[in-house]
Amino acid sequence: xxxxxxxxxxxxxxxxxxxxxxxxxxxxxxxxxxxxxxxxxxxxxxxxxxxxxxxxxxxxxxxxxxxxxxxxxxxxxxxxxxxxxxxxxxxxxxxxxxxxxxxxxxxxxxxxxxxxxxxxxxxxxxxxxxxxxxxx
Amino acid sequence: xxxxxxxxxxxxxxxxxxxxxxxxxxxxxxxxxxxxxxxxxxxxxxxxxxxxxxxxxxxxxxxxxxxxxxxxxxxxxxxxxxxxxxxxxxxxxxxxxxxxxxxxxxxxxxxxxxxxxxxxxxxxxxxxxxxxxxxx
Amino acid sequence: xxxxxxxxxxxxxxxxxxxxxxxxxxxxxxxxxxxxxxxxxxxxxxxxxxxxxxxxxxxxxxxxxxxxxxxxxxxxxxxxxxxxxxxxxxxxxxxxxxxxxxxxxxxxxxxxxxxxxxxxxxxxxxxxxxxxxxxx
Amino acid sequence: xxxxxxxxxxxxxxxxxxxxxxxxxxxxxxxxxxxxxxxxxxxxxxxxxxxxxxxxxxxxxxxxxxxxxxxxxxxxxxxxxxxxxxxxxxxxxxxxxxxxxxxxxxxxxxxxxxxxxxxxxxxxxxxxxxxxxxxx
Numbered sequence: 001x002x003x004x005x006x007x008x009x010x011x012x013x014x015x016x017x018x019x020x021x022x023x024x025x026x027x028x029x030x031x032x033x034x035x036x037x038x039x040x041x042x043x044x045x046x047x048x049x050x051x052x053x054x055x056x057x058x059x060x061x062x063x064x065x066x067x068x069x070x071x072x073x074x075x076x077x078x079x080x081x082x083x084x085x086x087x088x089x090x091x092x093x094x095x096x097x098x099x100x101x102x103x104x105x106x107x108x109x110x111x112x113x114x115x116x117x118x119x120x121x122x123x124x125x126x127x128x129x130x131x132x133x134x135x136x
Numbered sequence: 137x138x139x140x141x142x143x144x145x146x147x148x149x150x151x152x153x154x155x156x157x158x159x160x161x162x163x164x165x166x167x168x169x170x171x172x173x174x175x176x177x178x179x180x181x182x183x184x185x186x187x188x189x190x191x192x193x194x195x196x197x198x199x200x201x202x203x204x205x206x207x208x209x210x211x212x213x214x215x216x217x218x219x220x221x222x223x224x225x226x227x228x229x230x231x232x233x234x235x236x237x238x239x240x241x242x243x244x245x246x247x248x249x250x251x252x253x254x255x256x257x258x259x260x261x262x263x264x265x266x267x268x269x270x271x272x
Numbered sequence: 273x274x275x276x277x278x279x280x281x282x283x284x285x286x287x288x289x290x291x292x293x294x295x296x297x298x299x300x301x302x303x304x305x306x307x308x309x310x311x312x313x314x315x316x317x318x319x320x321x322x323x324x325x326x327x328x329x330x331x332x333x334x335x336x337x338x339x340x341x342x343x344x345x346x347x348x349x350x351x352x353x354x355x356x357x358x359x360x361x362x363x364x365x366x367x368x369x370x371x372x373x374x375x376x377x378x379x380x381x382x383x384x385x386x387x388x389x390x391x392x393x394x395x396x397x398x399x400x401x402x403x404x405x406x407x408x
Numbered sequence: 409x410x411x412x413x414x415x416x417x418x419x420x421x422x423x424x425x426x427x428x429x430x431x432x433x434x435x436x437x438x439x440x441x442x443x444x445x446x447x448x449x450x451x452x453x454x455x456x457x458x459x460x461x462x463x464x465x466x467x468x469x470x471x472x473x474x475x476x477x478x479x480x481x482x483x484x485x486x487x488x489x490x491x492x493x494x495x496x497x498x499x500x501x502x503x504x505x506x507x508x509x510x511x512x513x514x515x516x517x518x519x520x521x522x523x524x525x526x527x528x529x530x531x532x533x534x535x536x537x538x539x540x541x542x543x544x
Contacts, residue, residue: 013151025430157327161294287421
């Protein structure tokens with residue numbers, strides 16, 4: 001899958017003259033949405049099925065600052081998945097120089113409309129199969 | 137009513153070393169929420185009654201930059217209201233020096249759960265009376 | 273010039289299930305940056321010349337809500353300019369249906385590094401000419 | 409030290425009807441600013457000394473959603489510090505019920521104006537002593 005591209009916006013900078021660190025967490029979400037779309041399992045389809053997939057944890061390591069107007073290429077990979085907990089891995093690189101600026105992970109579970117945790121093997125075998133197929 | 141106080145956060149600054157202009161629109165919302173709470177008509181009460189009050193327009197004039205850690209005192213006043221459209225006025229001043237940094241207005245209507253525009257005189261006479269009482 | 277495209281992000285929605293109104297002010301900035309780049313007068317070039325162009329006012333009128341994943345096409349036009357104050361006009365439409373969701377304006381002045389207001393005719397005749405050429 | 413209080417804003421909610429997860433990273437910064445102020449080492453004092461303290465990593469675990477208008481009490485503790493790398497710990501609880509909604513950590517280094525990593529024992533013994541005194 002092609003990396004997701006995000007251009008750093010002026011409103012994402014802070015007075016240190018770099019991207020504010022909280023925005024990388026938002027870019028991870030942008031890239032995740034595109035990743036699930038690419039799989040054929042966009043948020044719309046999940047929500048139409050009554051599936052909600054909240055974030056249960058995030059990590060980010062900041063290696064280099066990024067700056068206004070820089071294009072960041074974000075690669076998403078499935079790190080682990082066993083039916084209940086999904087962990088995704090992110091690499092964010094300067095699109096021109098390929099320098100790593102940030103890496104991260106996000107963890108997710110799946111809930112039904114009443115907030116109960118679902119096991120996808122039972123609740124949605126097709127999505128389960130699509131995720132299993134991506135395991136390293 | 138006491139002005140609403142907002143302290144400028146680091147993540148609200150941009151690389152010009154001042155508050156990014158979009159944040160004042162958010163502070164107007166913070167002050168509006170406190171203003172309606174003070175009236176006894178908080179968002180929770182409105183939403184519990186099935187009333188939604190979206191923003192239909194905003195204006196802001198920026199007079200002076202504000203900076204990280206500055207405390208901004210925001211005064212909200214009812215500018216006009218005739219049963220359907222509500223216009224609020226905002227003054228944002230440096231809390232210490234009283235210097236005006238920004239002024240603004242926001243316009244609102246009232247909708248029911250199906251998105252139909254409501255006339256408060258009929259749909260919620262109590263809120264209508266509370267707003268009428270504030271007219272200059 | 274082609275309209276600037278912005279896809280509504282999940283983190284831009286609010287609990288009304290629509291785009292939070294403050295984000296349109298940020299999209300106007302995104303489109304303005306692309307507009308100035310297209311003119312050959314990107315922020316980088318301005319800042320390299322010691323020119324700062326802060327926002328002195330914004331207006332927005334909200335016609336229709338927009339939602340997660342919607343693509344918004346933003347058209348920027350020069351509304352007025354006489355050497356000191358620049359006013360830009362924005363139209364934001366659903367890219368697929370062409371329905372107008374929001375219109376807005378932003379006003380700007382030009383400052384030097386010491387915060388003094390500049391008249392572009394003198395301070396930067398090339399940018400002045402580029403802007404004059406766009407006047408309706 | 410008293411916990412830092414943050415009231416969830418409307419613009420911090422998303423269409424899942426809860427606080428968007430990226431905002432907790434921003435609240436950690438709000439609480440950290442207050443924590444350093446309380447120590448007598450506010451950002452202003454650091455920046456006046458030419459010291460910059462960027463975030464090099466963040467973690468967050470989300471236990472319970474928080475909602476609009478909820479007051480979150482944030483406790484900051486020094487987790488580790490050995491002269492170069494500072495790790496802070498955060499607990500975010502519903503202020504009324506004391507239920508844990510989120511925990512997190514942030515990691516920081518100290519840089520001079522040229523972006524070189526500093527050892528505080530040498531570069532700023534007073535701040536070093538203030539931090540050493542907080543070690544568990």
